[in-house]
Amino acid sequence: DGGITQSxxxxxxxxxxxxxxxxxxxxxxxxxxxxxxxxxxxxRLIYYSQIVNDFQKGDIAxxxxxxxxxxxxxxxxxxxxxKNPTAFYLCASSIPxxxxxxxxxxxxxxxxVL
Amino acid sequence: xxxxxxxxxxLSVPEGAIASLNCTYSDRGSQSFFWYRxxxxxxxxxxxxxxxxxxxxxxxxxxxxxxxxQYVSLLIRDSQPSDSATYLCAVKASSASxxxxxxxxxxxxxx
Numbered sequence: 001d002g003g004i005t006q007s008x009x010x011x012x013x014x015x016x017x018x019x020x021x022x023x024x025x026x027x028x029x030x031x032x033x034x035x036x037x038x039x040x041x042x043x044r045l046i047y048y049s050q051i052v053n054d055f056q057k058g059d060i061a062x063x064x065x066x067x068x069x070x071x072x073x074x075x076x077x078x079x080x081x082x083k084n085p086t087a088f089y090l091c092a093s094s095i096p097x098x099x100x101x102x103x104x105x106x107x108x109x110x111x112x113v114l
Numbered sequence: 115x116x117x118x119x120x121x122x123x124x125l126s127v128p129e130g131a132i133a134s135l136n137c138t139y140s141d142r143g144s145q146s147f148f149w150y151r152x153x154x155x156x157x158x159x160x161x162x163x164x165x166x167x168x169x170x171x172x173x174x175x176x177x178x179x180x181x182x183x184q185y186v187s188l189l190i191r192d193s194q195p196s197d198s199a200t201y202l203c204a205v206k207a208s209s210a211s212x213x214x215x216x217x218x219x220x221x222x223x224x225x
Contacts, residue, residue: 031211040122042202042217043158050211058212090157102148103213105157 003027004106006091011111013078013085021076021109023091032074033092033103036060043090049074078111086113117141118205118216126222133190135201135219140184143208147179149188150202152218158202162188193223 004025013019025032031050035043045058049068063082068074074093078085088110092103119138127133135149146165150158164170164177164186176189186205190197200218207214 033212035215040217042118043215045212045214048212056210102160102163105159108157 006106016080025093029093031094035090037088117214120216123220135188137203139205146206147186148204152200
């Protein structure tokens with residue numbers, strides 16, 4: 001089955017610790033995205049990548065880093081510089097350049113800072 | 115002004131009635147518009163997309179787009195309890211390959 005997987009489903013982080021969230025897709029999509037969602041809020045774009053070895057900052061990139069070494073994978077690292085990282089993190093992918101550019105989402109990772 | 119605005123709700127609609135969800139956007143150059151449904155604790159799922167002025171129907175769902183007024187709406191006919199969710203309006207930015215999401219409208223269908 002084609003789709004997007006994210007792991008882990010739940011993640012707990014101590015203050016000052018870096019953590020990495022995994023996102024893998026087998027849809028053969030070129031573009032991948034990371035969003036953050038806070039309770040009762042919409043999705044805010046952290047980073048996105050339209051092609052391997054290239055990525056752009058979204059609206060709230062501070063305190064986060066990404067890499068795109070493979071088409072299938074787009075891991076997100078939440079660094080200690082991110083002061084309020086507790087949130088629901090969603091990864092998505094799409095085919096860039098298509099008029100409608102619909103995005104498909106993974107199941108999400110819920111990160112909690114202890 | 116937010117780039118994509120929605121009434122946060124909650125919007126309460128009786129079962130079997132029509133639910134009407136509205137969204138306005140600020141980017142006049144936007145060409146593609148999406149409605150996602152999100153159940154509590156789950157990821158969003160796409161239910162409709164539209165890029166031409168007018169109406170687009172898919173089953174019980176109808177998306178309406180008016181680019182002159184920068185307005186997009188979603189109608190849900192014969193509302194069911196399973197339609198109770200948060201509905202996110204999203205707009206593809208004209209200047210970049212990214213989608214801007216509204217904060218969502220919480221819809222509750224009462225039996």
